[in-house]
Amino acid sequence: MKKYTSKELREAWLNFYKSKGHVDIGAVSLIGDGTTGVMFNVAGMQPLMPYLLGEKHPQGTRLCNVQGCVRTIDIDSVGDESHCTFFEMMGNWSLGDYFKKEKTAWTFELLTEVFGLDKNKICSTVFEGNESAPRDEETAELLKGLGIRPENIFYLNKDNNWWELAGTTGTPCGPDNEWFYPLWDEKCSESCDINCSCNRFVEIGNDVYMQYEKLEDGYKPLKNKNVDTGFGFERMLMFLNGYKDVYKTDLFEPSVKYIEEQTGITYGENVEETKSIRIICDHMRTALMLIGDKNGIVPSNVGAGYILRRLLRRAIRHAKKINLDTSKLCSVVEIFIDKVYDKAYPLLLQKKDYIMSEIQKEVDKFNKTIETGTKEFDKLIAGINKKIAFMSSNNPNYVPTDSDKMITGKSAFRLYDTFGFPIEMTIEMASELGIAVDEEGFKKAFEEHQELARTTSAGAFKSGLGGDGEMETKYHTATHLLNAALKLVVGEKSHQMGSNITSERLRFDFACDHKMTEDELKKTSELVNSWIQKGLDVKCEEMKKEDAVASGAEHQFIDRYPDIVTVYSIGDVSKEICTGPHVKNTSELGTFVIKKEEASSSGVRRIKAILQ
Numbered sequence: 001m002k003k004y005t006s007k008e009l010r011e012a013w014l015n016f017y018k019s020k021g022h023v024d025i026g027a028v029s030l031i032g033d034g035t036t037g038v039m040f041n042v043a044g045m046q047p048l049m050p051y052l053l054g055e056k057h058p059q060g061t062r063l064c065n066v067q068g069c070v071r072t073i074d075i076d077s078v079g080d081e082s083h084c085t086f087f088e089m090m091g092n093w094s095l096g097d098y099f100k101k102e103k104t105a106w107t108f109e110l111l112t113e114v115f116g117l118d119k120n121k122i123c124s125t126v127f128e129g130n131e132s133a134p135r136d137e138e139t140a141e142l143l144k145g146l147g148i149r150p151e152n153i154f155y156l157n158k159d160n161n162w163w164e165l166a167g168t169t170g171t172p173c174g175p176d177n178e179w180f181y182p183l184w185d186e187k188c189s190e191s192c193d194i195n196c197s198c199n200r201f202v203e204i205g206n207d208v209y210m211q212y213e214k215l216e217d218g219y220k221p222l223k224n225k226n227v228d229t230g231f232g233f234e235r236m237l238m239f240l241n242g243y244k245d246v247y248k249t250d251l252f253e254p255s256v257k258y259i260e261e262q263t264g265i266t267y268g269e270n271v272e273e274t275k276s277i278r279i280i281c282d283h284m285r286t287a288l289m290l291i292g293d294k295n296g297i298v299p300s301n302v303g304a305g306y307i308l309r310r311l312l313r314r315a316i317r318h319a320k321k322i323n324l325d326t327s328k329l330c331s332v333v334e335i336f337i338d339k340v341y342d343k344a345y346p347l348l349l350q351k352k353d354y355i356m357s358e359i360q361k362e363v364d365k366f367n368k369t370i371e372t373g374t375k376e377f378d379k380l381i382a383g384i385n386k387k388i389a390f391m392s393s394n395n396p397n398y399v400p401t402d403s404d405k406m407i408t409g410k411s412a413f414r415l416y417d418t419f420g421f422p423i424e425m426t427i428e429m430a431s432e433l434g435i436a437v438d439e440e441g442f443k444k445a446f447e448e449h450q451e452l453a454r455t456t457s458a459g460a461f462k463s464g465l466g467g468d469g470e471m472e473t474k475y476h477t478a479t480h481l482l483n484a485a486l487k488l489v490v491g492e493k494s495h496q497m498g499s500n501i502t503s504e505r506l507r508f509d510f511a512c513d514h515k516m517t518e519d520e521l522k523k524t525s526e527l528v529n530s531w532i533q534k535g536l537d538v539k540c541e542e543m544k545k546e547d548a549v550a551s552g553a554e555h556q557f558i559d560r561y562p563d564i565v566t567v568y569s570i571g572d573v574s575k576e577i578c579t580g581p582h583v584k585n586t587s588e589l590g591t592f593v594i595k596k597e598e599a600s601s602s603g604v605r606r607i608k609a610i611l612q
Contacts, residue, residue, distance in 0.1 A: 409441015
């Protein structure tokens with residue numbers, strides 16, 4: 001097995017598929033473009049969905065790249081040996097070109113002739129078939145023909161060897177062929193194989209054969225059959241170098257070494273300290289990629305910006321835990337820019353000063369919050385422990401209940417509302433001390449606070465309305481069009497940060513890192529007015545929250561919505577989860593005129609507009 005540096009592995013993958021007639025299409029933005037219903041790109045194939053469904057790709061039918069992804073669903077697992085929030089997928093695709101015969105042969109060639117794996121040890125899994133699709137005997141026979149032992153080929157069910165996007169219809173799907181390799185030769189038992197819990201086998205990649213279209217009640221064959229290959233870059237790098245810890249690869253080794261030097265800690269010696277080092281390295285790398293992206297975002301309290309803020313603040317807290325000066329976090333970022341991604345992501349070098357400036361601003365801001373919040377948190381814990389000690393001293397048979405060892409929802413909300421302490425941090429810090437947090441109580445307190453704010457603020461109605469009359473309804477519909485226009489003019493990083501509507505005007509706050517130019521304002525007005533003149537119908541639908549997200553409906557703080565939500569669509573221009581009133585057709589709005597554009601707060605701009 002050949003060992004690789006990260007730069008060598010990236011080059012090896014791309015050069016191999018270029019030799020097979022593929023074009024390197026490069027990586028697209030990490031930030032979701034709104035067409036897939038997710039905040040970040042979470043898979044290498046995601047940006048290619050229109051082409052997998054039949055649209056012609058401008059660069060041909062054979063494509064390859066190494067695509068960055070961000071996945072936060074398992075953020076709590078970061079800190080172990082293998083989980084990463086930002087990761088890269090090595091991919092290649094056939095868009096109605098070659099299929100199973102060529103792809104199985106090329107993957108086999110790559111694994112054996114380029115990476116030097118023993119063909120007698122390679123294992124593979126294929127789809128066992130069900131009532132909707134047949135057993136994938138074709139792939140199994142091709143694998144045997146290449147020299148993979150029959151006893152190393154396994155038939156697994158839909159949960160293991162079928163790929164589709166959950167909660168969607170009209171999307172490509174099909175059986176996949178996964179590749180495995182043993183980390184060591186000795187079996188733990190006679191029956192030890194890829195299904196064994198001893199972790200002897202590692203999955204090194206998979207080839208998805210998109211030959212069906214997903215329908216509401218089943219599947220139908222696709223006109224053009226596609227291939228979607230995905231090999232995890234970090235996982236493959238770890239595997240080829242004989243590591244069981246991704247943070248020992250050259251992607252992380254320089255930053256880990258720097259933190260060791262700054263703290264005197266030896267990576268791997270202490271479980272908790274090692275976990276903190278991993279979290280710092282992972283989260284700072286992800287923050288770097290999100291801010292340095294071509295559609296880069298900045299920390300905020302909504303949407304993708306809130307995820308970024310949470311990552312940075314979690315890294316700051318773990319820096320404090322291991323006595324790493326938080327001013328050194330920018331140095332960790334600089335190491336990634338200068339030593340790891342200088343060639344793969346040249347834009348990071350161009351945006352270096354901006355990236356580090358934004359990170360330092362967030363560090364400075366949160367240092368003030370965390371100091372005060374931690375003191376209040378410690379008081380809560382001391383109170384809980386004092387109560388338990390008192391009860392124990394008065395009753396020798398006393399055993400603390402779960403409610404005795406819990407921070408109440410109101411106390412957690414006070415930390416959040418008064419001291420700016422994120423609920424995620426309260427939960428994480430409490431968990432480390434064996435203390436629970438009443439999360440339902442927190443949500444209830446939060447909702448009560450929102451309701452109070454709505455009813456006590458003068459003229460406060462749903463969705464920023466100052467009333468629910470005819471003009472307020474028109475202005476509210478216009479904010480949806482304005483939001484859609486800003487995404488086209490300013491970029492997908494733009495999203496609603498707040499609004500205020502009266503019968504005389506609308507005020508709309510949105511994420512934007514610069515003062516809009518006259519040209520940008522003109523284009524925005526022209527877009528809104530063109531949609532008004534088209535007379536687009538406004539459609540209202542009720543659906544499950546998860547279906548709304550999957551359909552691409554724009555939203556903020558999705559966890560705060562009920563299970564059934566209302567989605568308003570304006571032609572094919574705008575689709576949002578919303579509760580406010582709307583007109584039936586955009587032709588009712590009149591002429592949209594922007595009167596003023598100004599700063600609202602850091603990273604947030606404000607537009608004031610009227611309808612004539």
